[in-house]
Amino acid sequence: MDILNELLNIRSVSGDETAMTEFLHHHIVKRMDSWKVTPKLYFGPQYHDCLILKFGNPRTAVFAHIDTIGFMSRYENQLIPIGGPEIIEGAVLVGEDRLGPIRCKLFTRDEQIFHDFARPIERGTPLSFEQNIEIDGEFIQAAYLDNRLGIYNALKLCETLEDGWVVFSTYEEHGGGSMPFLLKFIMEEHPIKQALISDITWVTDGVLHGEGVAISIRDKFIPRRAFLNKIIQLAEKSEVPYQLEVEANGGSDGREVQFSPYAIDWCFIGAPEDNVHTPYERVAISDLESMIEMYRFLMANL
Amino acid sequence: MDILNELLNIRSVSGDETAMTEFLHHHIVKRMDSWKVTPKLYFGPQYHDCLILKFGNPRTAVFAHIDTIGFMSRYENQLIPIGGPEIIEGAVLVGEDRLGPIRCKLFTRDEQIFHDFARPIERGTPLSFEQNIEIDGEFIQAAYLDNRLGIYNALKLCETLEDGWVVFSTYEEHGGGSMPFLLKFIMEEHPIKQALISDITWVTDGVLHGEGVAISIRDKFIPRRAFLNKIIQLAEKSEVPYQLEVEANGGSDGREVQFSPYAIDWCFIGAPEDNVHTPYERVAISDLESMIEMYRFLMANL
Amino acid sequence: MDILNELLNIRSVSGDETAMTEFLHHHIVKRMDSWKVTPKLYFGPQYHDCLILKFGNPRTAVFAHIDTIGFMSRYENQLIPIGGPEIIEGAVLVGEDRLGPIRCKLFTRDEQIFHDFARPIERGTPLSFEQNIEIDGEFIQAAYLDNRLGIYNALKLCETLEDGWVVFSTYEEHGGGSMPFLLKFIMEEHPIKQALISDITWVTDGVLHGEGVAISIRDKFIPRRAFLNKIIQLAEKSEVPYQLEVEANGGSDGREVQFSPYAIDWCFIGAPEDNVHTPYERVAISDLESMIEMYRFLMANL
Numbered sequence: 001m002d003i004l005n006e007l008l009n010i011r012s013v014s015g016d017e018t019a020m021t022e023f024l025h026h027h028i029v030k031r032m033d034s035w036k037v038t039p040k041l042y043f044g045p046q047y048h049d050c051l052i053l054k055f056g057n058p059r060t061a062v063f064a065h066i067d068t069i070g071f072m073s074r075y076e077n078q079l080i081p082i083g084g085p086e087i088i089e090g091a092v093l094v095g096e097d098r099l100g101p102i103r104c105k106l107f108t109r110d111e112q113i114f115h116d117f118a119r120p121i122e123r124g125t126p127l128s129f130e131q132n133i134e135i136d137g138e139f140i141q142a143a144y145l146d147n148r149l150g151i152y153n154a155l156k157l158c159e160t161l162e163d164g165w166v167v168f169s170t171y172e173e174h175g176g177g178s179m180p181f182l183l184k185f186i187m188e189e190h191p192i193k194q195a196l197i198s199d200i201t202w203v204t205d206g207v208l209h210g211e212g213v214a215i216s217i218r219d220k221f222i223p224r225r226a227f228l229n230k231i232i233q234l235a236e237k238s239e240v241p242y243q244l245e246v247e248a249n250g251g252s253d254g255r256e257v258q259f260s261p262y263a264i265d266w267c268f269i270g271a272p273e274d275n276v277h278t279p280y281e282r283v284a285i286s287d288l289e290s291m292i293e294m295y296r297f298l299m300a301n302l
Numbered sequence: 303m304d305i306l307n308e309l310l311n312i313r314s315v316s317g318d319e320t321a322m323t324e325f326l327h328h329h330i331v332k333r334m335d336s337w338k339v340t341p342k343l344y345f346g347p348q349y350h351d352c353l354i355l356k357f358g359n360p361r362t363a364v365f366a367h368i369d370t371i372g373f374m375s376r377y378e379n380q381l382i383p384i385g386g387p388e389i390i391e392g393a394v395l396v397g398e399d400r401l402g403p404i405r406c407k408l409f410t411r412d413e414q415i416f417h418d419f420a421r422p423i424e425r426g427t428p429l430s431f432e433q434n435i436e437i438d439g440e441f442i443q444a445a446y447l448d449n450r451l452g453i454y455n456a457l458k459l460c461e462t463l464e465d466g467w468v469v470f471s472t473y474e475e476h477g478g479g480s481m482p483f484l485l486k487f488i489m490e491e492h493p494i495k496q497a498l499i500s501d502i503t504w505v506t507d508g509v510l511h512g513e514g515v516a517i518s519i520r521d522k523f524i525p526r527r528a529f530l531n532k533i534i535q536l537a538e539k540s541e542v543p544y545q546l547e548v549e550a551n552g553g554s555d556g557r558e559v560q561f562s563p564y565a566i567d568w569c570f571i572g573a574p575e576d577n578v579h580t581p582y583e584r585v586a587i588s589d590l591e592s593m594i595e596m597y598r599f600l601m602a603n604l
Numbered sequence: 605m606d607i608l609n610e611l612l613n614i615r616s617v618s619g620d621e622t623a624m625t626e627f628l629h630h631h632i633v634k635r636m637d638s639w640k641v642t643p644k645l646y647f648g649p650q651y652h653d654c655l656i657l658k659f660g661n662p663r664t665a666v667f668a669h670i671d672t673i674g675f676m677s678r679y680e681n682q683l684i685p686i687g688g689p690e691i692i693e694g695a696v697l698v699g700e701d702r703l704g705p706i707r708c709k710l711f712t713r714d715e716q717i718f719h720d721f722a723r724p725i726e727r728g729t730p731l732s733f734e735q736n737i738e739i740d741g742e743f744i745q746a747a748y749l750d751n752r753l754g755i756y757n758a759l760k761l762c763e764t765l766e767d768g769w770v771v772f773s774t775y776e777e778h779g780g781g782s783m784p785f786l787l788k789f790i791m792e793e794h795p796i797k798q799a800l801i802s803d804i805t806w807v808t809d810g811v812l813h814g815e816g817v818a819i820s821i822r823d824k825f826i827p828r829r830a831f832l833n834k835i836i837q838l839a840e841k842s843e844v845p846y847q848l849e850v851e852a853n854g855g856s857d858g859r860e861v862q863f864s865p866y867a868i869d870w871c872f873i874g875a876p877e878d879n880v881h882t883p884y885e886r887v888a889i890s891d892l893e894s895m896i897e898m899y900r901f902l903m904a905n906l
Contacts (some may be wrong), residue, residue, distance in 0.1 A: 015826035047795075048828060048867045072822060072850060075810030080825065080852040123810070123848040124821030124832070171862075174826055180865040193347075203411045206377030206425070209600070216375060219425030222317035222384065222476055224350060245424040246374060248382040258473075261482035261865075263564075389743060406752070495649075509678030519728030524619035524686065524778055526652060530728070546727040548676060550684040558773075563784040563865075565652045 003027065003155065007148045008133055012093070013070035013126040014082050014174035017049040020066045024051050024151070024168060028158070036160045042185070050178050051168040052185065053158065059300050060194040061165035061186055061264075062295065063179070063253045064154040064284040065172030068144045069277050070128035071106070071113070073097075073121040073273075079106065079113040082126065083173030086278045087113060089256075095127035102127065129279035138285060139209075145281040146200040146275050147172070149288055153198050153270075156292045157299060164299050165192060172253050179256030187262050194227070194302055195266040197254045198295065200283065201245060203274040209283075212241025216268035219250035221258050229263035231298065239296040241290045245272075269294060305329065305457065306442075309450045310435055313397070315372035315428040316384050316476035319351040322368045326353050326470060332459070338462045344549070345517065352480050355460065362496040362604050363467035363488055363566075364576060364597065365481070365555045366456040367474030370446045371579050372430035373408070373415070375423040381408065381415040385475030388580045389415060397429035404429065412498070417573065431581035440587060441511075445462060447575050447583040448502040449474070451590055455500050455572075458594045466601050474555050476499075477558065481558035488565075489564050495536040496529070496604055497568040499556045502585065503547060505576040511585075514543025515592040518570035519554035523560050529567035533600070540599040543592045547574075571596060607631065607759065608744075610738055611752045615699070617674035617730040618686050618778035621653040624670045628698060628755070630654050630774060632710050632762070640764045646685030646789070646859030656789065657762065664798040664906050665769035665790055665868075666899065667783070667857045668758040672748045673828070673881050674732035675717070677701075677725040678815050683710065683717040686730065690882045691717060696734040701726035707734070721883035733883035739906060743813075749885040750804040751776070753892055756803050757874075760896045761815040768903050769796060776803075776857050783860035791866050798831070798906055799870040801858045802899065806851060806889065807878040813887075816845025817894040825856035831869035835902065841873050842901040846892045849876075873898060 006027075012020035025043050032038050042052035046240040049066075069083035071093060081087075087108060093115060094104045102125070104117035115121065127144040142148075154166050163236070165186050170178040188190065201207065201214045215235055217228055235242045245268075271287035308329075314322035327345050334340050335488070344354035351368075371385030373395060383389075389410060395417060404427070406419035417423065436549045444450075456468050467488050473479040478601040488494065503516050505508065517537060519530055537544045547570075559568040573589035610631075616624035629647050632655070636642050646656035653670075673687030675697060687693075691712060697719060699706045706729070708721035719725065733747040746752075758770050769790050774782040790796065805811065805818050819839055821832055839846045849872075861870040875891035 015822075016829040018830055021511040046867060048869075049830070072826075074850040075808075076854075080822075080850065124850045126829070164852045171826075175824075175862075177825075177862040178867075180863060184865040204377075218317075218382075220477075221479075222374075222473075225318040226320055226351070227427070246376040246382065246426045248376075258477075258479040259482060263348060263480075263483045265350075408793075504678075520684075523781075524676075524775075527730070528622055528653070529622040548678040548684065548728045550678075558778075560781040561784060563788040565650060565782075565785045567652075596838075 002147065004152045005133065007151055008142050008144060009131055011128050013128050013254045014171050016126045017067050017170045021049045023050055024066070024196045026286045028047060028053070037160055037162050037288065039158065048178060049170050050182055052145065052182065053166040054190060055161045055166065056163035056191050058163055058165045058190055060196060061155060061167055061192050061298060062154055062196050062198050063169050064150040064301065065147050065253055067170050067173050067181065068128060069173045070126050070261055071121060073115065073125045073127065076113045079115055080151055084277055088278060091279060092130040093127040094130045095125055097122035097125040132279060139282055140285055141187060141280050141282045143279040143281065145283050146276065149200050149283060150198040150270060153178055153291050153295055168254055176253065176256050179253050180260065183257065183260045183262060188206040193262050193264060195257045196295065196298065197252045197266060197268040199268060199270045201250050201268065201270050202250065202271045203272045207245050207272045210286055211243040211288055213269060214245040214272050214293045215242050216245040219247045219252065219268065221251060221255050223254065223267050224265050227267060231267050234298055234301050235263055235294065236296060240293045241296060241297040242294060306450065306454045307435065309453055310444050310446060311433055313430050314369055315430050316369040316473050318428045319369050319472045323351045323353055326368065333359065337460055339464050341460065344510050350480060351472050352484055354484065355468040357463045357468065358465035359580060360465055360467045360492055360494050362498060362601060363494050364456055364459060364498050364500050365469045365471050365603065366452040366470045366500040367449050367555055369472050369475050370430060371475045372428050373427060375417065375427045375429065377425065379416045381417055384581055386579055390580060393581060394432040395429040396432045397427055399424035399427040432508060434581060442586055442587055443582050443584045445581040447585050448460065448578065451502050451571060451585060452500040455593050455597055459597045462598060463601055471555055478555065478558050481555050482562065483532055485559065485564060486560045495566060497559045497566050498597065498600065499554045499568060499570040501554050501570060501572045503570065503572050503574050504552065505574045506549065509545055509547050509574045511574065512588055513545045515571060515589055515596045516547040516574050517544050518547040521549045521554065521570065523524060523553060525556065525569050526567050529569060533569050536600055536603050537596065541595060542595045542599060608752065608756045609689065611755055612746050612748060613688060613735055613738065613778050615732050616671055617732050618671040618775050620709055620730045621774045623672050625653045625655055632657065639762055641766050643762070651772045652782060654786055656786065657770040658794060659765045659770065660767035662767055662769045662794055662796050664800060664903060665771055665796050666758055666761060666800050666802050666903065667771045667773050668802040668858055669751050669773045670753040670755060671774050671777050672732060674730050677719065677729045677731065679727065679881045681718045683719055688881055692882060695883060697731040698734045699731035701729040702731065706731065728869065736883060743886055744889055745884050745886045747883040747885065749887050750880065751888060754802040754874060755802050757895050757899055759898045764900060765903055772855055780857065780860050783857050784864065787861065787864045787866060797868060799861045799868050800899065800902065801856045801870060803856050803872060803874045805872065805874050805876050806854065806880055807876045811847055811849050811876045815847045815888055817873060817891055817898045818849040818876050819846050820849040823851045823856065823872065825855060825859050827858065827871050828869050831871060835871050838902055842898060844897045844901060846898060891897040
């Protein structure tokens, strides 16, 4: 899990994902010749901070977002959220502006959020939770498991994938916006009819740690029943532990597949976490393992 | 109105519209040779659960959504809404999971919604109001007049239509998502500049039963004035009873025409109902008749 | 500033922008031969009420919306907002329906908005604040500075622009909807990678009158950091007064660039106003001048 450790230590708040893209590019170029199939790699300014891999003859695309929630400095030591971070009194935030590295604490007053850094922070500087990784035999706990684990899953999938798109998207935590051009690109390059969203979901009263990867029947949006039935049948056949999620809220890159001008079925499949969008998100390692196995099985059989 | 009766008895909650699509396909194939113009029919997995008819040389497209509001089973006998159904204590819901048919009652507790079915319902099972149709000389009352009447209107239009697209869309009640690919398809196949939304609207303090079909000047969204003027002039000329609607809220497939990457004018035209999204939606038969006549006139003259 | 005076006196509430488009078309055709580069002009029904100018070989597009906020007559003397106008007791509204010109006052009762016109106003008639322009040495005050000044800036830019798209969009105040087809058009005609949003922003606790044009690091949406860095570096080099804006709310045509199926970077750059969406919006003339100079510099150097 060395690579996971590295992924967790890179900052890439929505809108400022360049460092993560460059890390992924470097890692993939170094590794891809050892993979079962060497993918075609799409990377560079025309893809903004996204990264696209094409393996063989894709029937299905996997999307993993590389951005995280965070904060941005405003005026007079104010902070405003990027995405939906938990507002935790005293949480340690880190970042960097032109004057140097930043490490400060968050505090709130009159329902506004502030930092306590000793000097003003340049306007518009992104900050994110300080990382603190704890792994034991059963759980992994860290900031940004959402969606570092989704990236990790996608990279593990790359090792053995024969046919498929693997797409690293940006901006997911803050309303999206890269999916439309990513979808246009892959649909014009080599169209597919199916998409899986490699992302992390929530532990709720029906989705529990250790019960397997969650296959989401719905969040705020509803994938097409016909496709869900196909996924669930394959999941049964796979013998990989899984649990069915039915939520009224939440969204993912799947939303943008749904509203795209392409008839692409989609499904969110990912391990559940608790302490969502805090510095101590927590996922059961067995659920991450199920996620990896499930993606391997589905991408071969869908 | 035999066909309307059949339409009203098919369940097709958003995301699970396959039964309706298959019914429509079967019906259309059986009837279309008796229509004035035999349309070209687009149907199958590449259109998901949508269905598209092309008559002659289209200048205008008519959109009728085939999905309905409903509920989905969650965990521990909980239900969550699909679209915006009225939450009515004791309302009878029907559906089916792998264990068999379901008929149960809705109840609420602590602002959560539950069913009272004697056994657990499989996670993610769609349920909808039990149908109960009442027709007298003046009114039709049933669940899902929205948008079974819009479908009915589209099918009546098919009988005499010479030039036009007739499109059966999905997911309208739950945020949409099929319109973008439907619009892309028709704009690449045979582009048009005008769209009419065949759907059912609300009785309000300005839109009344029996006053004719409603031509909507706006709901949450605002069609282009230049097109509305053209529609209203034709409506005047048609001598079909109509009323003008001006609302601040609500939406339709027109929203997705507005936000599409095509310069297509759109207008919502449909009979008004009261008891919206309940099991006893109610529409004046004369308004439905005006709707049918208005579509016939507009599609010939736009 | 004669042309600004004319712009301020044309009514073009969202959805009803025809008068403004025709004015701009007339003005541009009359002037464009005196400009440094004569643009190619795209105008007509296939562009709805939008207008597009292509200068030389565009690398960047400038978008200025031509619509304004306003009101629409409903039933029984009710009004509903178009966009987000301030609801000001006694504000004078003007418009016209088939019975003639309208001038009336707005009043509220039980949280509903009404007009006091002596006769009923036709359903669906757009109304807007009566114009009242005050210019002194330091400030300009009027209704609709948002976005008449953005249009004015775009027209000033046209005089010397060598390479670039200048696009006049509609519907921005009411959710948008013309940007998707405008973007498709320009990306198919002559693609670009950069977009500037010529619009007016807010005076806040960090963005003040007289401090220069605001370069927006974010509103509700977040442009890509890599592009902001480039803009800010050029802004520094330009020596034009500017200030950096960081807001949590608000949106612009930039939103639709972000969510378009094209990898186009965008940034909102505009003078700040106070009394937003009232009849007495106020902008410092020096900030407008900075806006004009900044656009000239950026369009030449981006």
